[in-house]
Amino acid sequence: MIGISLRATDCPNVCRHCWIYGGSTHQRETFPTDVLWEVLDRFEKHKNECFSLGLGNESTYHPHFIEFYERVNKTPNFERIWVIPTNGWGIARDPDVALRMKEVGIESLRFTLYGQEPRHDWFACRKGAYADLITAADRAKAAGIRVSWNIKLDKGNVHEVPAMLAMIDRRDEKYTPFVIEPTGRGSEIQHLALEISDFDRLPEEIKKECKPTDLSNVKCQGCLQSPCFVLAPDLDVHFSIMMSGTFRTSAWSRLGNLKNESILEIAARLEGNEFYQLLISISVQELAEVYAQPGDERFHACYLHRKWLEQHLSEKGIRTDFLKP
Numbered sequence: 001m002i003g004i005s006l007r008a009t010d011c012p013n014v015c016r017h018c019w020i021y022g023g024s025t026h027q028r029e030t031f032p033t034d035v036l037w038e039v040l041d042r043f044e045k046h047k048n049e050c051f052s053l054g055l056g057n058e059s060t061y062h063p064h065f066i067e068f069y070e071r072v073n074k075t076p077n078f079e080r081i082w083v084i085p086t087n088g089w090g091i092a093r094d095p096d097v098a099l100r101m102k103e104v105g106i107e108s109l110r111f112t113l114y115g116q117e118p119r120h121d122w123f124a125c126r127k128g129a130y131a132d133l134i135t136a137a138d139r140a141k142a143a144g145i146r147v148s149w150n151i152k153l154d155k156g157n158v159h160e161v162p163a164m165l166a167m168i169d170r171r172d173e174k175y176t177p178f179v180i181e182p183t184g185r186g187s188e189i190q191h192l193a194l195e196i197s198d199f200d201r202l203p204e205e206i207k208k209e210c211k212p213t214d215l216s217n218v219k220c221q222g223c224l225q226s227p228c229f230v231l232a233p234d235l236d237v238h239f240s241i242m243m244s245g246t247f248r249t250s251a252w253s254r255l256g257n258l259k260n261e262s263i264l265e266i267a268a269r270l271e272g273n274e275f276y277q278l279l280i281s282i283s284v285q286e287l288a289e290v291y292a293q294p295g296d297e298r299f300h301a302c303y304l305h306r307k308w309l310e311q312h313l314s315e316k317g318i319r320t321d322f323l324k325p
């Protein structure tokens, strides 16, 4: 399976922790719809390979997102899309959209909450972002699409958690709590990142799902073992690593260009990429054994992974600039 994020669409929000807008490159540029269909034609021809495709950023912001889901779900060598993470944009703009989504095989939507309405809109940097979530969730439910919520926690919204849980409970929907690890443009809100000392402020019912990293048994989330690829607007293909703040498309992550090569040729180049090799050269558990210090505990192992890997490579005199958020 080859996973590819097609950067074919942007996002109306500019969430304060979003990794998309960080790093050295401005990643709002997208490629046109006719190019999107051409790309799908090409992938479809590799009948013995399975592709998992995403439109990029906020999929419902793309003017033809329903046609995209429909085509993907009808094509045997594309993995079926049935659950979509979304901020609700496209669904809130048109009352018929949720029903169309259901018709093309979407069964579940996942929304993300950053607080109650004023706090959510502030964090998403768009007035009306919260109202869109609620409208979209209502329309999805009415169309027979399951709705669930991610609650993203930081120092500025932890006191609002009971109200967020009550809202979800009233709707009879499910949620998963996450502690925000600011990446990308999140360097501006590092002061909002929950610290281990804040753990006691979390409501009891979510504590078990927001446990700090166990330094004696640090687990990697697996993105290094099965990285996916990003197709940039110039049709450059990059490998994509979600390791806290490291993701961006730069010279070091470039593997080739789809204009003159096939996706299979390009994807096969991953193992030979020197930066990918550095990322996988040592496991997070081995790094923890050497570098973990009391007080290093964080909510996210990937932050520690990046920090320790940077230490490890620096000691060996190897460049680490590609690890900078």
Ligand code: SF4
Residues within 6 Å of the ligand: 011, 012, 013, 014, 015, 018, 019, 020, 057, 058, 087, 124
């Ligand atoms: S809605 Fe998602 S893609 Fe858009 S800015 Fe927020 S986190 Fe980033």
